[in-house]
Amino acid sequence: MKFKELEDFLGTHFIYTYDNGWEYEWYAKNDHTVDYRIHGGMVAGRWVKNQEANIVKLTDGVFKVTWTEPTGTDVALDFMPDEYRMHGTIFFPKWVQEHPDITVCFQNEHIPLMEESREKYETYPKYLVPEFAKITYIGKAGQDNEDVISEAPYPGMTDDIRAGKYFDAPYHRLHK
Ligand SMILES: C=Cc1ccc(O)cc1
Numbered sequence: 001m002k003f004k005e006l007e008d009f010l011g012t013h014f015i016y017t018y019d020n021g022w023e024y025e026w027y028a029k030n031d032h033t034v035d036y037r038i039h040g041g042m043v044a045g046r047w048v049k050n051q052e053a054n055i056v057k058l059t060d061g062v063f064k065v066t067w068t069e070p071t072g073t074d075v076a077l078d079f080m081p082d083e084y085r086m087h088g089t090i091f092f093p094k095w096v097q098e099h100p101d102i103t104v105c106f107q108n109e110h111i112p113l114m115e116e117s118r119e120k121y122e123t124y125p126k127y128l129v130p131e132f133a134k135i136t137y138i139g140k141a142g143q144d145n146e147d148v149i150s151e152a153p154y155p156g157m158t159d160d161i162r163a164g165k166y167f168d169a170p171y172h173r174l175h176k
């Protein structure tokens with residue numbers, strides 16, 4: 001199916017691997033909310049639900065997503081799903097680069113720690129990571145589906161999802 005309007009993009013679940021090897025999983029939960037899990041890279045193991053974001057259509061089939069996190073990390077993503085390509089820029093504060101372990105958690109349960117850490121440690125210079133990525137999976141999860149990102153990442157999870165072993169046909173999580 002071709003993507004054209006924002007409505008086509010909202011409710012879509014993606015897995016992609018950045019050209020630097022970092023693997024991410026990301027869900028356009030609704031027109032102002034995103035969920036994600038990080039499977040590879042500097043902060044592998046981190047996962048987040050209900051991050052407020054700005055999501056727009058740039059032109060037919062091209063979508064831009066931007067947000068700022070409790071850690072002070074800023075993110076800008078551009079999706080070209082029909083080409084199985086996206087581009088992401090992550091703007092990490094210095095402290096996340098120096099202490100990535102602090103951010104590797106289910107962030108929703110540790111918001112005060114993120115806010116304390118961004119005050120306690122240094123912000124600058126920021127560490128910019130601009131990378132293209134290859135989209136390896138596109139799933140039509142529907143909007144506000146709490147099953148899409150509902151547990152911590154585990155080794156082999158993205159292979160299970162791609163193999164159709166993780167979600168049933170109505171896009172609910174199997175083996176709960
Ligand atoms: C820091 C979060 C984040 C989430 C998705 C993505 O592609 C890049 C960064």
